[in-house]
Amino acid sequence: MRLVIARCSVDYVGRLQAHLPMADRLLMVKADGSVSIHADDRAYKPLNWMTPPCSLVEEALEDGAVLWVVENKKKEQLRIHIEEIHSELSYDLGEDPGLQKDGVEDHLQALLAEHIETLGDDYSLVRREYPTAIGPVDILCRDADGKTVAVEVKRRGGIDGVEQLSRYLELLNRDELLAPVQGVFAAQQIKPQARTLAEDRGIRCVTLDYDELRGAESQELRLF
Template structure:
């Protein structure tokens, strides 16, 4: 990866035309060929960019280029006529580094992690609960957790990161089918998520489904009570 801070102006031509007047900007050239133009704002989103496959060439400025230009980058797309043209006036910083092969993003707190943690800590739902099985299959798909409560009655738990109406509807369909099975019925439903939308709570209450908000950090054992103010 090459990272350049330069005073430059940028023109994009092709499917649309765009122009960035002269200013100090961050130019990022990645090993995959992509080129991104950033300002000191706008969060992660570049002002303009060229996605691969593309090729970059560096040329001396032509007579028609603005006065003071020191070099011109021409970034051409290989599958279209799009072109990103960067006219560099002054390079303030230029650094290259080999980042190597990236191992990829490992997401934490996804539904599979929540399901595993809740299966290990079924007391989250109340005293006396025990796990029957994870991924209990129904005719239309698996419900995340099948539990028994302190009285021995079955409880079906659907786990989501973000609890919305669709998740409640999904659990409702599972419960309807599970309650037709004389070996399981009666089966109660619990909708568990890190965050549950108000509309989902209303629908769950109407369907007789309990809602449980899960504190993922505390459940995973990474919460330090001594660090809390309250």
């Protein structure tokens, strides 16, 4: 990563013509070769940019200025005329592991399996990711009477999730060792249409509180 704060003007030469007049800006050159020009506003969105693959050639001008010519395979160019560099920093960030979202379905599934009693008193876990011929059921468990329960876990429960659970139930109920198998559709939010379809098919709907499952206080305002 190379970060240059400089007084510069920028011209885009390609399918269209665009010009940024002389001003102080942040120039960002990433390891993948991309170049972007930023102002001190607009949040993350750059004023102009060139995506890889592209080349960057620096040329010293007679007046002491520097010209960056950034060109892609289509021969489009960013011509960055740097009048003065205020600050410059280069640093190797290494390989990024990517964004890990808190509260995704896998986390929600793991928490529900750990606190299976959320579904009812004396519920017991059989296993997570119980295999079937069309894919794994998120959670297989037993209720207080020892009956088998298949659970589909979603962050936002829609009709597709109910259909998916219905297909699992059809297969599981063919297994004499498991049948009769009941269904639970569990999600942080369940759409009204999905709830109606689930209840029509005898599937119980459970709304999950992620903060409560992980033992944290909910940030929502409550009366009681």
